[in-house]
């Protein structure tokens with residue numbers, strides 16, 4: 001989660017509400033905090049997730065994922081390659097890989113991704129270097145070609161999540177649609193309802 005606009009609330013506070021609202025996976029994504037703080041915050045988030053049967057994933061940092069005994073790591077095209085991440089993490093852990101083009105999806109599949117994060121589906125202000133919105137077509141093309149869970153990411157909220165699922169995604173990954181809302185629990189619940197409905 002990026003908590004720049006979380007209204008002074010901590011990641012843990014937001015996560016408690018998000019889980020109560022029905023999220024099934026939480027990713028620790030903090031590119032700024034000192035490592036010691038990331039580890040402390042991560043341990044609290046991990047314990048919370050474990051207590052609720054929610055998957056806990058660390059973004060970028062395989063070392064942090066190992067130290068926290070996270071359920072897995074999410075890596076992008078410029079991060080540690082997925083196959084190397086898996087070697088460090090050991091078996092039984094998830095490796096998620098980002099893809100914004102079919103070529104990137106091919107790389108991710110060659111690196112034996114467990115799931116793909118595909119985006120930015122819509123325009124996003126959360127990730128400055130996300131690039132132009134790509135829409136939902138790539139999700140359809142990937143899920144037609146491979147049997148792999150895909151989550152759409154980028155600019156997704158309850159108002160526009162349904163087409164992402166209808167295109168073939170198994171779920172959606174969001175930051176601002178939960179962290180920037182006055183009531184993160186209600187926002188998560190609305191989003192989960194839309195996703196569940198679209199999956200039917």
Ligand SMILES: Cc1ncc(COP(=O)(O)OP(=O)(O)O)c(N)n1
Pocket residue numbers: 027029059060074075076077078079096097098099116117118127151153173
């Ligand atoms: C689920 C999910 N999908 C994509 C990303 C983006 O990863 P990456 O391209 O490495 O960019 P950063 O998040 O590291 O800025 C993600 N984090 N999660």
Ligand SMILES: Cc1nc(C(=O)O)sc1CCOP(=O)(O)O
Pocket residue numbers: 098117118119120121123124125126127130153154155156173174175176177
């Ligand atoms: C972390 C991230 N990755 C993206 C990608 O396209 O790979 S877009 C993104 C930011 C998602 O935040 P929001 O839900 O607020 O748009």
Ligand SMILES: [Mg+2]
Pocket residue numbers: 059060074075076079
């Ligand atoms: Mg990354």
